[in-house]
Amino acid sequence: MKVLVPVKRVVDYNVKVRVKSDGTGVDIANVKMSMNPFDEIALEEATRLKEAGKVTEVVAVSCGVTQCQETLRTGMAIGADRGILVETSAELEPLAVAKLLKALADKEQPQLIILGKQAIDDDSNQTGQMLAALLGWPQATFASKVVLEDGKVTVTREVDGGLETLALTLPAIVTTDLRLNEPRYVTLPNIMKAKKKPLDVTKPEDLGVDVTPRLKTLKVAEPAKRSAGITVPDVATLVAKLRTEAKVI
Amino acid sequence: MVALVIAEHDNASLKGSTLHTVTAAAQCGGDVHVLVAGSNAGAAVAAAAQIAGVSKVIVADAPYFAEGLAENVAEQVLAIAGGYSHILAPATAYGKNILPRVAAKLDVAQISEITKVESADTFERPIYAGNAIATVQSTDAVKVITVRATGFDAAAATGGSAATETAAAVADNGKSAFVGREVAKSDRPELTAAKIIVSGGRGMGSGEAFKILEPLADKLNAAMGASRAAVDAGYVPNDWQVGQTGKIVAPNLYVAVGISGAIQHLAGMKDSKTIVAINKDPEAPIFSVADYGIVGDLFEIVPQLVAELG
Numbered sequence: 001m002k003v004l005v006p007v008k009r010v011v012d013y014n015v016k017v018r019v020k021s022d023g024t025g026v027d028i029a030n031v032k033m034s035m036n037p038f039d040e041i042a043l044e045e046a047t048r049l050k051e052a053g054k055v056t057e058v059v060a061v062s063c064g065v066t067q068c069q070e071t072l073r074t075g076m077a078i079g080a081d082r083g084i085l086v087e088t089s090a091e092l093e094p095l096a097v098a099k100l101l102k103a104l105a106d107k108e109q110p111q112l113i114i115l116g117k118q119a120i121d122d123d124s125n126q127t128g129q130m131l132a133a134l135l136g137w138p139q140a141t142f143a144s145k146v147v148l149e150d151g152k153v154t155v156t157r158e159v160d161g162g163l164e165t166l167a168l169t170l171p172a173i174v175t176t177d178l179r180l181n182e183p184r185y186v187t188l189p190n191i192m193k194a195k196k197k198p199l200d201v202t203k204p205e206d207l208g209v210d211v212t213p214r215l216k217t218l219k220v221a222e223p224a225k226r227s228a229g230i231t232v233p234d235v236a237t238l239v240a241k242l243r244t245e246a247k248v249i
Numbered sequence: 250m251v252a253l254v255i256a257e258h259d260n261a262s263l264k265g266s267t268l269h270t271v272t273a274a275a276q277c278g279g280d281v282h283v284l285v286a287g288s289n290a291g292a293a294v295a296a297a298a299q300i301a302g303v304s305k306v307i308v309a310d311a312p313y314f315a316e317g318l319a320e321n322v323a324e325q326v327l328a329i330a331g332g333y334s335h336i337l338a339p340a341t342a343y344g345k346n347i348l349p350r351v352a353a354k355l356d357v358a359q360i361s362e363i364t365k366v367e368s369a370d371t372f373e374r375p376i377y378a379g380n381a382i383a384t385v386q387s388t389d390a391v392k393v394i395t396v397r398a399t400g401f402d403a404a405a406a407t408g409g410s411a412a413t414e415t416a417a418a419v420a421d422n423g424k425s426a427f428v429g430r431e432v433a434k435s436d437r438p439e440l441t442a443a444k445i446i447v448s449g450g451r452g453m454g455s456g457e458a459f460k461i462l463e464p465l466a467d468k469l470n471a472a473m474g475a476s477r478a479a480v481d482a483g484y485v486p487n488d489w490q491v492g493q494t495g496k497i498v499a500p501n502l503y504v505a506v507g508i509s510g511a512i513q514h515l516a517g518m519k520d521s522k523t524i525v526a527i528n529k530d531p532e533a534p535i536f537s538v539a540d541y542g543i544v545g546d547l548f549e550i551v552p553q554l555v556a557e558l559g
Contacts, residue, residue: 016512017377026381094349095358120493122376124361129319129349138320138425141346144487154428159342160496161439162432162488166318169424178477178494179487214358218371219384226519229540231531235553238525238541246523246540248445248502249469249558 004110007039009071038116041176044183047079076194077186083199096211098130103207117175128175138168142177250279252335258293266339268403273396276366288315301405311418320422323350340395357389364400378493379516399499443472451478452507492517510535
């Protein structure tokens with residue numbers, strides 16, 4: 001069984017982004033880029049399924065600029081067998097990515113596609129669900145446990161107030177939540193091995209997908225700043241302030 | 250222009266998130282209809298019909314809507330989507346699961362987690378975990394939107410008298426089956442709906458230590474939350490998590506105990522009306538957003554606070 005894992009190159013989660021002074025976006029020049037953390041969890045899960053003998057091939061896919069090849073190499077160092085880059089310098093919205101991935105899924109015929117639940121740059125949380133709809137597949141989002149057996153996948157999901165378990169027929173879409181697993185550290189020998197793995201490059205035009213954005217970003221601004229308050233000396237003062245000044249208790 | 254709101258409910262009652270979504274829908278400028286797709290959801294339908302500002306409630310009732318499976322609910326939304334200018338759902342686990350399927354099938358973008366409606370086609374939404382706010386304009390004919398509850402007041406739950414209409418239920422998709430649900434039982438208010446929240450962080454030191462917060466939460470009738478660090482350390486369950494990767498909350502009072510204030514946590518609570526921080530490290534970033542801070546040992550301060558509240 002083949003598993004497809006889409007990975008996105010994003011600003012590293014440790015970087016505090018700055019809004020550009022002209023309000024056109026955030027400044028990502030010379031900023032450290034990494035694989036979206038949720039996608040790393042997706043790759044780890046696919047790799048573990050392969051190590052458990054339930055999956056025969058893991059294919060990492062990325063959509064974006066040439067440098068996404070680095071992200072794919074990291075993916076192959078984690079455990080993907082090969083990589084595919086849909087190369088474009090265009091701004092990609094989740095709908096466009098879902099269409100590109102659908103075209104690749106039609107070609108590759110995976111039984112399972114595992115994606116991160118959201119990317120930490122645009123925080124959209126859409127691509128997996130959109131891809132499921134376009135393919136006509138069932139979905140289990142926000143997974144904290146994935147069990148693959150007998151032609152179906154049973155997934156425990158993180159929902160408001162607790163956990164929910166669904167059973168999906170294959171082929172299916174799973175999106176990962178944080179607690180699904182802890183991705184392994186990539187070792188130097190695996191980085192070296194990853195350099196020799198095949199990486200194909202294609203373009204949106206080759207897949208017949210129009211990636212024109214549907215949303216116009218009019219402005220990007222800093223959030224309203226919250227000013228620091230005061231330090232109170234003791235609990236009695238705190239309670240008095242909460243009662244008389246903030247009036248919240 | 251008419252906006253359609255996908256109601257989040259458990260068949261017996263509407264979730265509070267639905268009321269906030271109705272407010273956002275009304276701000277889009279036209280009439281507001283509500284879809285209740287459920288199973289024996291009469292009580293939820295009755296509640297939806299009473300929301301102020303809702304002119305019509307559409308009911309789709311079938312056993313396979315009982316658990317809110319995304320495949321079936323999205324198909325039902327698509328079946329009635331014709332004629333709507335806006336389709337909105339709460340940006341909760343429920344709405345986020347369903348709505349992108351609808352957008353993809355309509356071949357339109359989804360605008361996720363809006364916090365403000367500027368006009369019928371222009372919206373504000375946070376990106377980079379709330380470190381930037383983007384104003385986006387949709388060029389699509391239909392605007393498909395998830396709504397962050399903390400950005401909008403709740404619509405009045407009573408005072409409306411909407412007409413109710415039944416829609417033919419779509420067929421069961423059949424590719425996804427509900428197996429079970431483990432819902433944490435608690436007498437406390439739900440985290441996202443609570444007026445007051447008491448949260449603990451890594452500074453608590455253990456799951457056992459969270460017991461010290463219980464009398465405080467009892468006194469304040471507060472929900473209990475936690476930072477991701479506390480969840481990752483295994484002190485408390487994940488559904489307590491407040492932050493970018495957990496729940497986004499904006500209560501009247503947020504008491505952060507032993508929480509340093511990582512960006513990812515601040516992203517989930519910085520819109521709270523009043524923030525109190527209790528931490529032994531005076532340099533902790535949480536103090537830069539707190540209205541009132543106390544520097545000291547939480548194991549001494551919390552019991553004092555309980556006593557002071559009487």
